[in-house]
Each structure stands twice: as C-alpha cells, then as structure tokens.
Amino acid sequence: MPENAVKSLADLFPESERVFYERAPLTQVVCQLKFPKILRIESQPPADFQDDIRGMFPLLEQVQMQVPAELPPEIAQMIGLSMAAGNFLFRSEDRKTAVHLTAETLSLSTSSYSTWESFKALLWPVMAALEQRYRPSFYQRVGLRYVDIIKRSDVNMAGTPWSHLLKQEVLGALASDQFEFSAEESTHRMRLRAADGGQLNFRYGLVKVRETQETAYRLDFDFFREEKVEVANAKPTINGLNAMVGRAFRWCIEPVLHDALGPKPIPLG
Template sequence: MHLPEFERVIYERNPLIQVACQLRFPPILKISHKEPVEFQDEIRFQYPLFESMQPQVTPEISQVIQQFGLPLSSDLFYTFKSEDQRWQLSVTKDFITLTTSVYESYEQFQKRFREAVNVFERIYKPSFYTRVGLQYQDLIIRSKLGLEDKNWSDLITPHIASELYNQELAPFIQSIIKNLILKIEHGQINLKHGLVTVKEPEKNNDEVAYLLDADFFTEQKVERDGNVWNILSQFNKSARQLFRWSITDTLHNAMRPQAVNITEP
C-alpha cells in the first residue's frame, strides 16, 4: 500500500489518546524467575513507581483451559511508571513496551524508549527481535473540536468509511467496527477503526466518536542493532501519512495544525 505524502504537523488539539511501542524477543527465563532489580535501579528516576502482577484469568476461562489440558500462564508482568503515571514501561520474559498518554513528538518518544531499551539490552541481551511494533490510537470527539454540527462524512474520508457517504444508510448508522490488515513497504498495519461511544464526564452524557487505532508492525527477524530504530522511524512516518489520508481538510484544520521544524528521525 502506498500512502500519499503530507506535510508533517503537530496538532494543537491533539486527538491521540495513547501511543505504544513494543519489541518482542525469544523468551528470557531469567526475567520470569528473578525480579528486575538491576534494570529498575537504572530507570527508577524516570519511572519511580513499580508493580508486578500475573495475568488475570476468569474462573470460566481457567476451567476451559484445564479441560483441554493447557498450561495456565504464570508469567510475571513488571510495570514501571512515571510519577504522574502518564508514561509506563512494561517488561515480561518476551517483550518490552513503552506506553504514554502525553505524546508530543516521535523524537521525544523514541528518545525515552531507546534509553530504556539500551539498559534492557545491556542487562538481558535479547538474542534478536521477533516483532517490532508502533501503535497510535486517535479518538475524534466532535464536541472537543467545535464540530458538533458536522456529519462524519465531513470529517472522515470515503476510502476509510464509504458507508458514511451513503445518504440512505448514514443517518441510521449507530456503530461501525472495521479491522483491516494492510501491507506496507516495511511491514504491515493492523488498522481498527469506526464509530464508538464515549462517556463525557464534563457533560455527564455519552457521545459518538471516531476511533482510529493503527498498529504498525513487522514479524520478520530483526537483529539487535540500529535497524530497529530505522524501522520504527519508517512506521512513524507511515502513521502520520495514514492518519492524514483518513481525515478531511475540515477535521485537519479544526485540530489546528502547527508546522514542525524538527529534522526527520
């Protein structure tokens, strides 16, 4: 899939609700059997809050798993959070993930993740990476953008949701849920998007919003070197192009785009 080029911008009214980057690797059993003391000691000034947990399984699912003779997962999940809890670093025996709800730029995000990965690689020495992924979740809420009087067909392009342009169908659509796997030059995109209902605490009511959840990934073997960051930079560029390709000029302008002077990563 070829995505068109667009000028890079940062939105003053940023619709991003979460950004996550994950590197998966062959299991490192030491992580499951010993608390990451050394790792925490090197990152705790940025991520002072720590907790460990095991995946929660409901009794019903546990019973089914046992009936089929399958093992119950007991892998520990280590989480390190910033003081304001808006940045979260997660580690298990087979992945490391950085998640944030206050994304400002890819350069800032990559710097924080790269610092953590450098520490992780020095301590645990993963053999190579089996999956490299970068995920962006955007939530378009019309009331926050002064667009309450606009139809979704004024905001979302027809090649993403053609149903919104059908005059006989569009007025009656309550929800849209789509899941596409798209091939791009450096990997694939798992694109989930559609109309969702969100609660607006300030107004004490529900509002229909549009979710664009794009997970860019490759499951090709990636050596533990700088190529990881080259791949992620390409994913970041593709993410910007995909988002802009999915929205109209009306929505783009309502989010108040600002020119970016940062050199491409």
C-alpha cells in the same frame, strides 16, 4: 504475495508535512518489541533494569495473573499463580506513561503523547536498558500503534457530518447521510501486508465516549514488522513505522478537520 502488492505500506499513503496538532485526538501510543524468551526475567527481579529507568518510571507494579475461575484461591497461591512471574509494570509518577516488561516483550505506552521526539526520548533509554541488561539476540516483532478518537465537540464541529471530516474510503456507507444519521454501530478491521514485509492492522469506526456518550470516530493504526529484526536495526525500523503512521492519519482526514486540529509545523532537526 500477489504480484501487484505494494512494495511498502508507505506507497499507500502520500507524503505529507510533519505537523504537531494542538488539538490532537490521540488517546494512546504504544511501541512493543517481542524477542526470544529470556528466562532470567522470570527467575530474577529486574533490579538493574529498574535502576536504569527509575528516574523516568519510579512506580513499580507486578502485574496480576489471570487465575482460572475453577481453581481454589489457596491452590493458586500455593503454586504461585497469584502473581505473574516476570511480568512487571513501571509507571511514570503521573501514571500516564508505562513500561511493561515480560520474559518475551517490552512495551512503552502513553496516554499523554505530544511529539515523536518526546516519545523517543523515553523509548530509546528503555530499549537501551533492556539491551544492556538482558542482551536479546534479536527482535521477532517490532510494532508501533497509534489510537485516535476523533470527537467533533473538541473541534467545535458537533453535528457536522463525518463525510465533511473523513475520507469516503474510511467511512464506507457512513459517507451517505441516510446511513450516518441512523447508524448506532459501524466498526471495521483491515489487515494489510506489503511486499517488503511491513504490516498494518487498521481498526476504524464509530465509538461511544463513555463519559459523555458522544459518538466519536476511532482511527487505530498498528504498524508492525513480524520478522527477524537485528537489535542494531530496531531504532531505524521504529522510525520508519512512525513515518507511516503520520502519513496514514493525514490520508484519512479531510482538509477541514486537519485545519480544525490546529496543525503547527515541526522544525527540522
């Protein structure tokens, strides 16, 4: 690790007031935990786990496994490749939020995020169900990913240059008009590691909105710790990752976009 590496990823992004955005550009939030393989998840249907979370996630799917193209279907069925053992998806009734359980991972994802508090109200019981029913020894990776798709039409700024809305450090060459108005594609990926072990996969750049073909800008933050995390420390670790996501987003945007998104303070407690 270089001597001048930051101690924590939080040091890269200044502190900022927590707010709720009325016009938040979030399209997906995912929390994933990886743990040493538990064979019981593969060998037995997770009936008790389902009972624990069924009130929030009543719909069950067993995830299809990718079958090699060269393998005849009858052979795939014979050896049990038609469905992936120990690969289950539990969905909310509106299908916007899902829990994915495998023999090595647990994740909660949603396309209907409102606040961290409401997300935790789903995440903590799901983690409790895993820990009670399967007792993972520890976690090997704890990650939290937020995907924002900023559409200028959503904030009545269609045609406004990106340089008015996003920091030059994020835009790169797109901060110059001569590049922005000619660019059809601009994508970037950066991986950062701090001295304390925190890591960030940061993907950002132009994207096309499929339904409208509008050019939008993606800010995709995947904060994680890829190291041994004791079960008792998982919640504080996840809370710490969430705090950095908010600071990173605020660092990327200019005040005019912050105001246009309709920030509302989140009461303490």
